[in-house]
Amino acid sequence: MRVEVDRDLCVGSGTCELLAPDVFEVGGDGVVRVLQPGQADEGAVRDAAAQCPTGALGLAD
Amino acid sequence: MTVEAASPAPVDLDALDLSDRDWWAGPPSVRYAAFAALRRERPFAFFAEPELPGIPVGPGCWAVTRYADLDAISSQPALFCSGRGAVSIPDVPADLNEFYGSLISMDDPRHAKIRRIVSKAFTPRVLLDQVRAVVDDVLARARRTAEAQDGVIDVVTDIAAPIPLRVICDMMGVPEDARAGVLAQSTVILSGGDPELIEDENDPVSAFLLAGMELAGLMERLAAERLAHPQADLTTALVTTEVDGERLSSQEIASFFILLLIAGNETTRNAISQGVLALHEHPDQRARWAADPGLDRTAVEELVRWTSPVTWMRRTATRDGEVNGHRFRAGDKFLLLYAAANRDPAVFRDPEVLDLARDPNPHVGFGSKGPHFCLGAHLARRELAVTFRALFDQLPDLEVTGEPNRLRSSFVNGVKRLPARLGGVR
Numbered sequence: 134m135r136v137e138v139d140r141d142l143c144v145g146s147g148t149c150e151l152l153a154p155d156v157f158e159v160g161g162d163g164v165v166r167v168l169q170p171g172q173a174d175e176g177a178v179r180d181a182a183a184q185c186p187t188g189a190l191g192l193a194d
Numbered sequence: 195m196t197v198e199a200a201s202p203a204p205v206d207l208d209a210l211d212l213s214d215r216d217w218w219a220g221p222p223s224v225r226y227a228a229f230a231a232l233r234r235e236r237p238f239a240f241f242a243e244p245e246l247p248g249i250p251v252g253p254g255c256w257a258v259t260r261y262a263d264l265d266a267i268s269s270q271p272a273l274f275c276s277g278r279g280a281v282s283i284p285d286v287p288a289d290l291n292e293f294y295g296s297l298i299s300m301d302d303p304r305h306a307k308i309r310r311i312v313s314k315a316f317t318p319r320v321l322l323d324q325v326r327a328v329v330d331d332v333l334a335r336a337r338r339t340a341e342a343q344d345g346v347i348d349v350v351t352d353i354a355a356p357i358p359l360r361v362i363c364d365m366m367g368v369p370e371d372a373r374a375g376v377l378a379q380s381t382v383i384l385s386g387g388d389p390e391l392i393e394d395e396n397d398p399v400s401a402f403l404l405a406g407m408e409l410a411g412l413m414e415r416l417a418a419e420r421l422a423h424p425q426a427d428l429t430t431a432l433v434t435t436e437v438d439g440e441r442l443s444s445q446e447i448a449s450f451f452i453l454l455l456i457a458g459n460e461t462t463r464n465a466i467s468q469g470v471l472a473l474h475e476h477p478d479q480r481a482r483w484a485a486d487p488g489l490d491r492t493a494v495e496e497l498v499r500w501t502s503p504v505t506w507m508r509r510t511a512t513r514d515g516e517v518n519g520h521r522f523r524a525g526d527k528f529l530l531l532y533a534a535a536n537r538d539p540a541v542f543r544d545p546e547v548l549d550l551a552r553d554p555n556p557h558v559g560f561g562s563k564g565p566h567f568c569l570g571a572h573l574a575r576r577e578l579a580v581t582f583r584a585l586f587d588q589l590p591d592l593e594v595t596g597e598p599n600r601l602r603s604s605f606v607n608g609v610k611r612l613p614a615r616l617g618g619v620r
Contacts, residue, residue: 144306145313159317163310186567
């Protein structure tokens with residue numbers, strides 16, 4: 134699964150970081166970074182994408 | 195009649211006046227019955243605007259009470275903007291709107307760029323250790339206060355107010371000697387014109403302005419200090435970070451500073467005091483949570499749903515259109531009633547039941563989907579989880595002894611005082 138961040142939409146709300154801390158971390162620039170996408174817990178990542186307040190996370194298989 | 199009753203008393207929607215501040219200070223059961231009737235019968239209900247002395251009365255606004263409608267409006271920020279005012283129903287002069295709204299009353303792309311300056315500081319990872327020491331100290335002081343007063347304390351003054359005040363002031367780098375002033379000014383700015391909290395009930399705008407000027411003065415002092423001697427605090431980030439190649443203007447900085455202080459204070463304060471009250475009214479739920487730290491996560495979400503500390507935000511249509519079957523014109527104002535959506539039976543099973551194990555709990559106590567989702571959500575969650583666990587462990591004998599004194603404001607579901615005693619103290 135590939136995770137893409139729309140850098141214009143992301144406001145660094147940290148919702149994804151809360152739900153999947155091994156996969157997401159808000160950077161110092163206030164935009165989320167994707168860590169270890171390969172080892173992602175797929176369910177948590179799907180939750181994170183669904184719950185992102187700005188819809189900034191895109192998933193592709 | 196309780197809110198749990200199967201068939202609530204009929205509500206006369208034609209007589210309902212959402213601009214009446216006294217109605218907002220009344221019993222929550224009356225408000226929730228009205229929200230339920232609006233959701234069923236008039237999901238887009240048109241209301242007159244509250245009068246704000248010195249400001250022309252506007253055309254009115256649509257009160258939105260269904261979860262699905264809030265979601266649809268909130269997640270289309272280009273169609274339903276915040277920049278024409280999000281925290282006031284009447285249009286206020288543009289400079290006032292920007293000054294008191296800051297990010298909240300701003301649209302993307304500038305909103306997102308400015309918000310990102312502080313995003314990192316409010317993420318779950320960063321917040322892990324900041325809260326516990328403050329909570330422990332506040333509760334120890336509350337116990338000493340009770341010991342000096344025959345066991346009597348006030349939940350708001352002695353517990354709910356100082357915790358978020360100290361946490362946000364630590365994050366901002368506000369010195370100790372300025373904190374009492376921060377609390378006082380922040381209370382005035384979100385007083386909703388409550389006559390107990392401002393000098394002249396007929397001139398709330400002057401009181402808001404004066405309080406804002408006091409906080410802006412504090413910011414100017416701190417800004418000068420931080421430019422000369424940068425620290426690891428949010429104030430330093432505000433004065434040194436560049437957006438689009440430029441530093442923020444001094445007015446933008448002051449206004450962001452004021453927003454962070456106020457939003458950091460008023461919301462969690464009321465979630466704590468209303469939460470203590472809710473647990474007092476539901477002793478079975480309280481006992482269950484106190485015995486099971488595993489409930490912390492869901493219990494905190496349920497308290498935010500239940501208390502909905504911020505009752506509404508406003509959006510304004512940028513063009514003619516239609517949302518979920520409701521046609522609207524450019525310039526129409528929408529009041530997103532989070533407190534109503536949080537009890538929508540289409541989304542929450544038994545919404546009038548406080549269930550600290552509720553999961554999933556897609557409440558909108560931190561706002562609906564969209565770029566304005568609460569910046570401080572993780573901080574609030576952490577403050578609430580740590581505070582209630584510490585209350586169970588350190589003040590297990592805390593007992594509410596009287597009625598809450600409620601804020602006369604539609605915007606903040608506020609409690610000014612909540613009398614209590616510590617049973618073990620004499």
